[in-house]
Amino acid sequence: MTIESTAANAERASYSTAAAAAAQPAAKRTNVRYLILAMLFLVTVINYADRATLSITGPVISKELGISAAEMGFIFSAFGWAYVLGQLPGGWLLDRYGSKIVYALSIFIWSAFTLMQGSIGFLAGGTAVAMLFALRFAVGLAEAPSFPGNSRVVAAWFPGQERATASAIFNSAQYFATVIFAPLMGWLTHSFGWHWVFGVMGGLGIIMAAVWMKTVYAPKDHPRINQAELDYIAAGGGLINMDDGRKKAASAESGAKWDYIRQLFASRMMVGIFLGQFCINAITYFFITWFPVYLVQARGMSILNAGFIASIPAICGFAGGILGGVMSDAMLRRGYSLTAARKTPIVLGMLMSMAMIACNYTDLQWVVVSLMALAFFGKGIGALGWAVMSDCAPKEITGLSGGVFNMCGNISSITTPIVIGYIIQTTGSFNGALVFVGANALIAAVSYLVVVGEIKRMELKR
Numbered sequence: 001m002t003i004e005s006t007a008a009n010a011e012r013a014s015y016s017t018a019a020a021a022a023a024q025p026a027a028k029r030t031n032v033r034y035l036i037l038a039m040l041f042l043v044t045v046i047n048y049a050d051r052a053t054l055s056i057t058g059p060v061i062s063k064e065l066g067i068s069a070a071e072m073g074f075i076f077s078a079f080g081w082a083y084v085l086g087q088l089p090g091g092w093l094l095d096r097y098g099s100k101i102v103y104a105l106s107i108f109i110w111s112a113f114t115l116m117q118g119s120i121g122f123l124a125g126g127t128a129v130a131m132l133f134a135l136r137f138a139v140g141l142a143e144a145p146s147f148p149g150n151s152r153v154v155a156a157w158f159p160g161q162e163r164a165t166a167s168a169i170f171n172s173a174q175y176f177a178t179v180i181f182a183p184l185m186g187w188l189t190h191s192f193g194w195h196w197v198f199g200v201m202g203g204l205g206i207i208m209a210a211v212w213m214k215t216v217y218a219p220k221d222h223p224r225i226n227q228a229e230l231d232y233i234a235a236g237g238g239l240i241n242m243d244d245g246r247k248k249a250a251s252a253e254s255g256a257k258w259d260y261i262r263q264l265f266a267s268r269m270m271v272g273i274f275l276g277q278f279c280i281n282a283i284t285y286f287f288i289t290w291f292p293v294y295l296v297q298a299r300g301m302s303i304l305n306a307g308f309i310a311s312i313p314a315i316c317g318f319a320g321g322i323l324g325g326v327m328s329d330a331m332l333r334r335g336y337s338l339t340a341a342r343k344t345p346i347v348l349g350m351l352m353s354m355a356m357i358a359c360n361y362t363d364l365q366w367v368v369v370s371l372m373a374l375a376f377f378g379k380g381i382g383a384l385g386w387a388v389m390s391d392c393a394p395k396e397i398t399g400l401s402g403g404v405f406n407m408c409g410n411i412s413s414i415t416t417p418i419v420i421g422y423i424i425q426t427t428g429s430f431n432g433a434l435v436f437v438g439a440n441a442l443i444a445a446v447s448y449l450v451v452v453g454e455i456k457r458m459e460l461k462r
Contacts, residue, residue, distance in 0.1 A: 028228050029226065029228035029229050029232060030226045030228070030229045032224050032225040032229060033157045033158055033166075033219075033229065033233065035215065035224075036157050036222075037157075037170065039211075039212060039215055039216055040150050040153060040154070040170040041169055041170050041172075041173045042173075042208065043103070043146070044147075044150065044170050044173035044177075045176055045177045045181075046177075046201070046204055047107075047110075047143060047173075047177075048177035048178070049177040049180075049181040049185075049201055049204075050110060050139065050143075050205060051079060051143075052178065052181065052185070053114065053117070054076065054117075054132075054289075055076075055292050055293065056182060056185040056186055056189060056197065057185070057197050057198075058076075059292075060189055061120075061132075064194075065120075065129075067128075069421050070422060070425050071129055073418045073421020073422065074133065074417075074418060074421070075136060076136075076290075076418075076421070077414045077417045077418050078132075078133040078136035079136045079139055080140060080285070080411070080412075080414035080415075080416075081140065082136075082138065082139070082144070083141070083144055083413055084407050085141065085144075086140065086143075086144025086145070087144050087403040087404065087406045087407030087410070088400065088407060089144070089403075090106075090148060090149075090399075091148045091397075091400040091401070091402055091403020091404065092400055092403070093399075094145055094149055094152055094400075094403075095398070095399035095400055099149045099156075099218070099399075100212075100213070100218070103145060103149045103212060104209050104213045105209075106142055106143060106144070106145045106149070107205055107206075107212060108206060110138075110139050110143045111201075111203075111204070111206045112206065113138040113142060113202075114139055114202040115198060115199060115201075115202025115203065115206075116198075116202075117132065117139075117198040118194075118195040118196070118199050118202075144406075145403075147402065147406050148400075148402030148403045148406055149399070149402075150167075150170050150171075151386050151389050151390050151402040152398050154166045154386070154387075154390050155390045155398050156219055156239050158233065158236075158390075159235065159237055160391065161236055161329055161332055161333055162329060164328035164329045164332070164342065164384060164387040165328075165329045166387075167325060167386040167387035167390060168321050168324055168383070168384065168387065169322060169325065170386075171321055171325075171383050171384075172318045172321030172325075174284065175314040175316075175317035175318035175321060175376070177314075178287070178288070178311055178313075179314045179318060180311075181201070182311050183308045185197045186306065186308065220241070239395055260394070260400065261400070261404060263458075263461060267458060268451060268453055269392065269453055269454065269455065269456075270392075272447050272448065272450075273385065273388055273392070273452055274405060274408035275408075275443070275444075275451065276346070276385065276444045276451075277405060277406075277409030277444075278411055278412050279440040279441065279443045279444035280383060280385060280440075281409045281410055281412040281413060282437055283353055283375075283437055283440060283441055284379070284383075286416060286433070287317075287379075289416070289417045290421075291310060294430050295309055295310065298430045299365055312372075313369070313372045313373040313375070313376035315373075316373040316376050316377035316380070317380040318380065319380065320376070320377035320378060320380025321381070323345075323380070323381055325387065327344075328341045328344070328384055329341070338455050339453075339455045342384055342387065342388050342391070343448050343449070343452070345381050345382060346381075346384050346444070346445070347382070347445045347448055348378070348381060348382070349378040349379060349380065349382025350378065350379075350444045351441070351442075352374060352375065352377065352381065352382075353379045353441035354375070354378075354441050354442060355378070356371055356375040356434050357438040358371050359371050359434055360431045360434055375441075379441070382444070382445075385405070386402075388455060389402055389405050391455060391456075391457065392455055392456060392458050393457075394457070394458050394459065394460045395457070396460055419436060420433040420437075423436065
């Protein structure tokens with residue numbers, strides 16, 4: 001028997017142990033982990049709503065301040081530049097100081113910079129463009145620890161057979177954010193002016209930072225958890241001791257080594273996962289940057305209508321996101337390998353996402369919305385990258401591994417807005433943009449099918 005098969009059998013045995021524990025009477029076991037998951041969901045809703053503020057207000061801002069499509073593409077990308085640059089420092093901070101304090105500061109700071117964006121109306125021309133770029137850059141830098149933090153919290157709080165569902169729930173918040181806040185932001189822009197969008201969203205985030213500090217703890221530190229729940233989490237592979245050594249003085253041994261990053265990129269499995277996330281995020285950033293603009297400019301909708309219409313694909317994405325996680329964990333409980341349970345929803349979802357290309361061949365608005373809804377539903381089903389990272393990231397550097405994963409994935413937050421902006425400016429049409437995004441979905445499916453191979457916990461060499 002190979003080392004790999006032994007490890008796989010051990011991991012399946014761990015899941016079976018946790019499943020057996022779940023079958024026992026659980027009257028005395030607390031379920032604090034669901035409260036933690038609810039907080040991850042709410043914070044991620046605010047996170048994505050703040051990212052989408054400019055996509056809703058963009059048509060009005062660009063008209064009022066005279067910003068071209070190419071300039072708007074660069075402004076959209078400002079978030080991505082900073083978000084990518086901040087991933088490795090953000091992951092290191094999470095591993096060094098723990099998820100609670102780093103995440104709380106992240107929420108507060110990004111919300112403050114969101115609030116400040118409402119003031120750019122007092123500027124004009126190149127100054128307004130530069131200031132908006134700088135503020136979006138600051139938001140991206142402050143948000144950098146958010147998703148590595150989510151993955152880290154899930155790895156600590158959830159056993160393996162619940163991890164895909166938990167990751168899918170917090171990841172589906174990106175769609176729920178559009179469902180709730182796209183209509184609200186469209187209404188605020190229409191009724192009171194675009195400045196109010198940034199003020200309301202920034203204020204909500206500052207409140208959420210305070211709520212986070214009051215409710216989120218490491219598993220062993222939470223005042224409401226009991227030993228039965230801790231044992232259940234640990235039996236299923238939850239890393240409940242993740243933060244035990246975080247208060248040690250910094251040193252070459254306690255901090256993450258650069259050689260660990262080299263090992264991540266030397267792993268074929270990790271490279272395939274990183275490539276897949278890059279392509280999946282291209283779909284995400286089309287929807288949260290150019291999609292409302294597409295509805296207004298290519299399909300002739302008003303800003304108010306676009307805000308409400310954009311929520312329809314988002315609802316489907318939310319449903320798909322939950323379904324993908326539930327499907328994956330159900331396959332795992334029924335005896336499928338971890339590899340099959342994670343890959344199947346991802347590949348099927350990405351193939352469904354390619355439906356958006358068919359929008360180029362119809363002028364009927366209801367057909368366009370239906371195809372976009374199908375594409376976003378598929379994207380939701382396939383967005384299990386964070387569950388995969390919780391399964392396979394080396395336990396010594398879960399935060400840093402999540403940072404590397406998110407850095408690679410969010411390079412597309414830079415490239416996608418810029419590429420689409422130039423396609424639109426060069427061709428005068430969104431047709432090429434939809435083909436570009438659909439091609440990314442296909443590459444993501446191929447990456448998981450061909451490059452990733454077996455999904456398992458990666459072990460670091462020391």
